[in-house]
Amino acid sequence: MSREEARKEAGKKAWELVSQMTIEERASQLRYDAPAIKRLGVPAYNWWNEALHGVARAGQATVFPQAIGMAATFDDKLIESVADVIATEGRAKYNAYSAQEDRDIYKGLTFWSPNVNIVRDPRWGRGHETYGEDPYLTSQMGKAFVKGLQGEGEVMKAAACAKHYAVHSGPEALRHEFDADVTPKDLEETYLPAFESLVTEAKVEAVMGAYNRTNGEPCCGSKTLIQDTLRDKWGFEGHFVSDCGAISDFHERHMVTCTAEESAAMALNAGCDLNCGNTYLHILSAYQNGLVTEEAITNAAVRLFTTRYMLGLFDGSEYDNIPYEVVECKEHLALSERTAEESFVLLKNDGILPLNKNSLKTVAVIGPNAFSRQALIGNYHGTASEYVTILDGIREYLGDDVRLLYAKGCELAKKKTESLAMEMDRISEARIVAQNSDVVLLCVGLDETLEGEEGDASNADASGDKRNLSLPDSQLRLMEAMAETGKPVILCLCVGSDIDLSYADKNFRAIVQMWYPGAQGGRAAARLLFGETSAFGKLPVTFYETLEELPEFTDYSMKGRTYRYMKKKAQFPFGFGLNYGDVIVNHGSVRQKENGLILSVTLENKGNMDTDEVVQVYVKHRDSEYATENPQLCAFRRVHVKAGEHYSTEIKIEKKAFTVVDEEGKRFTPGGTYHLYVGCGQPDERTEELTGNKSVTVQIPSLLRASSH
Numbered sequence: 001m002s003r004e005e006a007r008k009e010a011g012k013k014a015w016e017l018v019s020q021m022t023i024e025e026r027a028s029q030l031r032y033d034a035p036a037i038k039r040l041g042v043p044a045y046n047w048w049n050e051a052l053h054g055v056a057r058a059g060q061a062t063v064f065p066q067a068i069g070m071a072a073t074f075d076d077k078l079i080e081s082v083a084d085v086i087a088t089e090g091r092a093k094y095n096a097y098s099a100q101e102d103r104d105i106y107k108g109l110t111f112w113s114p115n116v117n118i119v120r121d122p123r124w125g126r127g128h129e130t131y132g133e134d135p136y137l138t139s140q141m142g143k144a145f146v147k148g149l150q151g152e153g154e155v156m157k158a159a160a161c162a163k164h165y166a167v168h169s170g171p172e173a174l175r176h177e178f179d180a181d182v183t184p185k186d187l188e189e190t191y192l193p194a195f196e197s198l199v200t201e202a203k204v205e206a207v208m209g210a211y212n213r214t215n216g217e218p219c220c221g222s223k224t225l226i227q228d229t230l231r232d233k234w235g236f237e238g239h240f241v242s243d244c245g246a247i248s249d250f251h252e253r254h255m256v257t258c259t260a261e262e263s264a265a266m267a268l269n270a271g272c273d274l275n276c277g278n279t280y281l282h283i284l285s286a287y288q289n290g291l292v293t294e295e296a297i298t299n300a301a302v303r304l305f306t307t308r309y310m311l312g313l314f315d316g317s318e319y320d321n322i323p324y325e326v327v328e329c330k331e332h333l334a335l336s337e338r339t340a341e342e343s344f345v346l347l348k349n350d351g352i353l354p355l356n357k358n359s360l361k362t363v364a365v366i367g368p369n370a371f372s373r374q375a376l377i378g379n380y381h382g383t384a385s386e387y388v389t390i391l392d393g394i395r396e397y398l399g400d401d402v403r404l405l406y407a408k409g410c411e412l413a414k415k416k417t418e419s420l421a422m423e424m425d426r427i428s429e430a431r432i433v434a435q436n437s438d439v440v441l442l443c444v445g446l447d448e449t450l451e452g453e454e455g456d457a458s459n460a461d462a463s464g465d466k467r468n469l470s471l472p473d474s475q476l477r478l479m480e481a482m483a484e485t486g487k488p489v490i491l492c493l494c495v496g497s498d499i500d501l502s503y504a505d506k507n508f509r510a511i512v513q514m515w516y517p518g519a520q521g522g523r524a525a526a527r528l529l530f531g532e533t534s535a536f537g538k539l540p541v542t543f544y545e546t547l548e549e550l551p552e553f554t555d556y557s558m559k560g561r562t563y564r565y566m567k568k569k570a571q572f573p574f575g576f577g578l579n580y581g582d583v584i585v586n587h588g589s590v591r592q593k594e595n596g597l598i599l600s601v602t603l604e605n606k607g608n609m610d611t612d613e614v615v616q617v618y619v620k621h622r623d624s625e626y627a628t629e630n631p632q633l634c635a636f637r638r639v640h641v642k643a644g645e646h647y648s649t650e651i652k653i654e655k656k657a658f659t660v661v662d663e664e665g666k667r668f669t670p671g672g673t674y675h676l677y678v679g680c681g682q683p684d685e686r687t688e689e690l691t692g693n694k695s696v697t698v699q700i701p702s703l704l705r706a707s708s709h
Helices: 003-018 023-028 067-072 076-099 135-150 184-191 193-200 223-233 260-270 279-288 294-310 330-343 390-398 427-435 473-484 502-507 521-529 685-691
Strands: 161-165 206-209 239-241 345-349 362-366 403-407 439-445 489-494 510-513 583-593 596-605 611-621 632-641 646-654 674-679 696-700
Touching (some): 003 294, 023 294, 067 076, 067 135, 067 330, 135 193, 184 193, 223 260, 239 294, 260 279, 260 294, 279 294, 345 502, 362 390, 362 427, 390 521, 473 489, 473 502, 489 502, 489 521, 510 521, 583 674, 583 696, 596 611, 611 646, 632 646
Parallel strands (some): 362 403
Antiparallel strands (some): 345 510, 583 596, 596 646, 611 632, 611 674, 674 696
């Protein structure tokens, strides 16, 4: 039986079950903490679970690199494997918990992941939960994650959820009352493509609404977004869930309704099936007062039980015997380490990397993130049984062959470590350690206490967002002190977003962006720093020179934002990343294929080390007034190229890549000439400066038939 046929069968069973329920029982099932209905054999079920980069918030699990790090791999096949492992561990934990009749929060099979919002502004604290700033990259990574999580069989392995729909990327402090005013063009061109891909291609089972309003309508009560677009236009068949507390915002913050009863009615009538929060406790009252119909309550309940049947929660499935022993097993930990390796981005290297431990006597590991578990895990994480910090990984790799010295140097943001001491009380130790070492690995950055979600991050003044692109003052002073020692410094940066690296670029010999690399991150760091492999990734976000070139944080217009629309040079561009090889694209040619083109590419590694590289393809319509400011990503592939060898591959480019969007939000294929740019980064001036390589240009006259406009 196909997945489509299985859905129809599950829908029939759901209808039969719901039809036996009273209206009170049906209404009770629209809450995230749905109670049991014992007379019908329906167990309690809590819909709220998280799996952003591993099963989260319910004890032991493999902790993979944060989502932004997974995006930096530019490896959708790898991410599908990661999601499959997450689903396996989710099933194992669900099987064990349900055997204990434990049906608490974070113990179900409906995972509210992935986050496919677009990072339009580097200040947004939740940017590290996403796959970056590009709609195409986000779509491909999101689809891979959904497919891996949900599986291919009749029964879903787990249920994925695309969030937060739609037009949501800060400011965190305003999200409960903010109205994101967005043009039809930006909506279609930037904010909706990933959601559409996950719905129409990956068949994601759930979609979560955002807290904010979009063009005046609260997202969890928007007929335009939920009914007209999601269900009618895209054919979404799964269930829709509110973000937590978002429906109560209707009357408490957005002021579009007056009472909880009215808010519940607005959400349900717009198509929101499940309430994370308690506002749907007023559904029965709304029904009794004629604000919602029995049919609306019933349809929502049927969609929710269809998902539960699709998961095999009533009829059983092949996944019921997955044992608890698979949780954080050796194979899963190895995959986490491999993912971390592919996620690191080498931003600068004057030749000091890779390090050769045979030529070193003493290595200094310095900085507040060197020995920090929090710097590994990002947010929405599980609990690892072992956390390999950068210090741990370097120590393990060096063994007894090289002396290792460590100094914290400073706190993450506080001015001192000991309460009775003077400010920067650990900086002299850092100087001493550096002066007594051959090389300094300086580990700085942020963690989830400084960038994250409103209400979770502890930087209360910014509600999880960043005020600027600088590291905290304490870390800047430490960086200056390390530069003054004259020792060679390699900056290891654990952050989830754009940070101003102008000082580091000028004063340090290498910079490695490590994101939040997961519980095995330290081992991955050691392997790459010492040249055991060259598996580096690429930036999924732009590192800007300053915030001054960007519009106000509250402006949702894309003008001047991200690599597709910016006019100034980036500090480090989207798609940029070095490695230990020297790979160039020698040749590119295309041939027409149904629904698109096939691009043939030949690469050459002129270096002396085998390496991974990411072939990136960008497209630009040369004539249309509706084309994006700069060429935009339309295809990519991670490949491995041996030193001194050539490598050829073929990449499919979808027909949608050759469309543009007009001001009314209509997507069409214009006639005229397109250029494809094929290389190992963007076809921009800054990438050429940093790499010394140019993209190959392939002109496409009129291989694709223009659509009407």
